[in-house]
Amino acid sequence: MRKGIIAGNWKMNLTPDESVSLVEEVWERIANLDRVEVVVCPPFISIPRVRELLDSRKMRIHLGAQNMHWEESGAYTGEISPVMLKFYGVTHVIIGHSERRQYFGETDQAVNRKVLSALFHDLTPIMCVGESLKERESGHTKDVVVTQVKRGLFEVPGNLARRVIIAYEPVWAIGTGKAASGGDAQDVAHLIREVLTELYNEEISEEVRIQYGGSVSPDNISDFMSMPDIDGALVGGASIKSESFAELVRLA
Numbered sequence: 001m002r003k004g005i006i007a008g009n010w011k012m013n014l015t016p017d018e019s020v021s022l023v024e025e026v027w028e029r030i031a032n033l034d035r036v037e038v039v040v041c042p043p044f045i046s047i048p049r050v051r052e053l054l055d056s057r058k059m060r061i062h063l064g065a066q067n068m069h070w071e072e073s074g075a076y077t078g079e080i081s082p083v084m085l086k087f088y089g090v091t092h093v094i095i096g097h098s099e100r101r102q103y104f105g106e107t108d109q110a111v112n113r114k115v116l117s118a119l120f121h122d123l124t125p126i127m128c129v130g131e132s133l134k135e136r137e138s139g140h141t142k143d144v145v146v147t148q149v150k151r152g153l154f155e156v157p158g159n160l161a162r163r164v165i166i167a168y169e170p171v172w173a174i175g176t177g178k179a180a181s182g183g184d185a186q187d188v189a190h191l192i193r194e195v196l197t198e199l200y201n202e203e204i205s206e207e208v209r210i211q212y213g214g215s216v217s218p219d220n221i222s223d224f225m226s227m228p229d230i231d232g233a234l235v236g237g238a239s240i241k242s243e244s245f246a247e248l249v250r251l252a
């Protein structure tokens with residue numbers, strides 16, 4: 001049985017003080033829930049403060065980062081390494097978010113290096129894939145997703161691949177209020193499992209968790225969670241308000 005997982009991608013929002021307050025408020029609302037895994041991914045500079053809070057109050061919330069470099073150290077101005085993330089007890093890391101692909105030129109090859117590095121450092125990668133509006137309208141959703149999954153997992157051995165979380169985030173659904181339908185997201189999630197079976201085997205394909213992301217809210221989370229191949233959500237906007245994030249966790 002795959003455990004549900006709701007992850008909040010806070011993007012470039014909230015100061016360290018605000019981050020701590022948000023986690024406190026969320027925890028107050030979800031402390032008695034433990035059926036889904038909850039991950040928060042604050043900006044890098046909030047990570048130390050959030051870590052301190054999670055430890056001091058023994059909160060069952062996992063700490064994630066929004067990106068990382070694949071090297072452990074070196075002359076990469078402005079970057080953060082997996083070793084640095086581990087220092088603060090980060091357990092998850094979002095890799096290849098469409099905003100990084102779109103605005104920071106992240107390629108499938110870079111995504112692959114990061115996925116391999118994260119796994120090597122015992123971090124759980126949340127690898128994002130998804131088509132743009134243009135790709136969808138021209139009927140290329142499937143090719144795009146299949147290619148991104150295959151390139152992202154290039155040379156990732158099966159025993160490590162089973163730990164990867166794949167987030168299907170159609171670019172046109174991100175921050176637009178226009179979520180995919182549960183059925184459309186399910187079709188793509190199912191396709192991703194077929195690719196995993198082809199790359200590895202059925203057992204690994206059934207073990208990998210797949211999230212949907214893109215305008216997830218308390219109004220539509222149940223649709224996604226009721227789909228057989230969708231195990232959770234990667235949430236942007238609704239994760240930076242305590243009421244909506246806690247409500248998502250509760251509904252999930």
Ligand code: 13P
Nearest residue numbers: 009174175214215236237
């Ligand atoms: P929204 O939930 O704001 O659409 O963002 C989704 C996302 O990009 C999560 O990574």
